[in-house]
């Protein structure tokens with residue numbers, strides 16, 4: 001299956017209730033391979049909601065999400081989980097690393113879950129990823145023994161564990177100092193421009209958003225500028 005990394009048409013999500021809440025609406029968005037897109041907008045404008053829909057962590061109430069050309073409507077939770085595991089990497093504002101596992105193990109776990117590599121190959125890939133993010137000296141450390149920037153880089157290594165063509169990040173630099181945040185965004189640029197991945201990053205920081213190739217601005221759940 002091939003096609004743009006992401007393609008949405010009329011995508012919307014309304015929370016039902018006595019007073020229904022519209023999280024996002026009328027989202028027509030195509031993200032090609034190798035594109036680095038920043039998503040900006042005021043607090044409550046629907047940035048996280050959009051990212052969860054794009055990442056198949058939440059289901060739309062209107063419209064469609066295609067991942068690499070394949071419509072995701074009607075897929076079972078297991079099928080959605082399989083796409084997430086193999087095709088989509090996530091980075092969140094809080095790293096969500098497993099505290100009881102070393103950095104190596106945190107990166108190895110999704111590789112082992114996918115089950116395409118042997119244990120030895122999984123270890124080798126995790127080590128290579130950590131090395132490429134300049135974490136070679138920290139492989140055996142636990143997350144709480146690292147700085148915020150180091151932890152976020154481990155989280156990025158974990159997101160890349162299964163070599164996903166699509167990387168989604170929700171305010172990944174919210175807890176980092178300016179310099180480290182800049183480095184993380186430079187890394188996203190490299191992942192897109194040199195490795196051909198599609199990278200969609202939510203940020204409220206205009207200087208960081210300017211480092212992306214493209215910027216999408218949300219207001220009240222709609223794209224108002226692209």
Ligand SMILES: Nc1ncnc2c1ncn2[C@@H]1O[C@H](COP(=O)(O)OP(=O)(O)OP(=O)(O)O)[C@@H](O)[C@H]1O
Pocket residue numbers: 015021022023041042043044045046047048049050
């Ligand atoms: N479970 C929920 N129940 C009710 N309202 C919700 C729920 N989740 C989100 N919302 C509302 O939906 C809107 C969009 O929220 P969302 O978290 O996507 O915004 P955001 O742009 O990511 O904001 P922020 O910059 O603060 O992270 C907000 O008005 C929020 O209050």
Ligand SMILES: [Mg+2]
Pocket residue numbers: 047048049170
């Ligand atoms: Mg948010």
